Amino acid sequence: MLLVNRYCPLAVLASLLGFTAATASAAQSLRPFTSDGCSVFPDGTWQQQQLWLPCCVAHDLAYWQGGTEAQRLAADEAMQQCVSSIGEPEIASVMLAGVRVGGTPFLPTSFRWGYGWSEFRGYQALSGEEMSVVSKSLAEHPVRLPASQQPSPAAIFAPAASAATEASVQDIPAAKTGQ
Numbered sequence: 001m002l003l004v005n006r007y008c009p010l011a012v013l014a015s016l017l018g019f020t021a022a023t024a025s026a027a028q029s030l031r032p033f034t035s036d037g038c039s040v041f042p043d044g045t046w047q048q049q050q051l052w053l054p055c056c057v058a059h060d061l062a063y064w065q066g067g068t069e070a071q072r073l074a075a076d077e078a079m080q081q082c083v084s085s086i087g088e089p090e091i092a093s094v095m096l097a098g099v100r101v102g103g104t105p106f107l108p109t110s111f112r113w114g115y116g117w118s119e120f121r122g123y124q125a126l127s128g129e130e131m132s133v134v135s136k137s138l139a140e141h142p143v144r145l146p147a148s149q150q151p152s153p154a155a156i157f158a159p160a161a162s163a164a165t166e167a168s169v170q171d172i173p174a175a176k177t178g179q
Helices: 002-026 053-065 069-085 089-102 128-140 153-157 172-177
Strands: none
Touching: 053 069, 069 089
């Protein structure tokens, strides 16, 4: 028993190092992009039931890949701007409050920041290898957004505001189901 206790700190250290290495390699596993639309919020009004859905799908793209805390804030503000630009500034403010609270990476939700990765990431910048994984996944499983909201390669890794005033939602139902 004394022998086990004597080497216990080494076992704990080895365990932690193994966990860190396993987490780092597991972080390379990225599920194909899926979107649930506006998550636990309506996708539009009673009259226009998908009015701000394109804003939510673009927002989900940023959340799927994750990244830094600043990137999350930029994605949230871009979603707010998108919804405001279609004439719903009050709804946009409510949505912003909701995603700021509910989108944290520290809650085990299906819509948390970085939800595409198989392991918890928190607020980590994507490595070059992870950016390649994201790009490859998007090439294999393209996101179908209205042309006015299709992200540029640079925007994929640095979410920016996009206007949805001229957005058509004809392709959104497929993107919403992840197919």
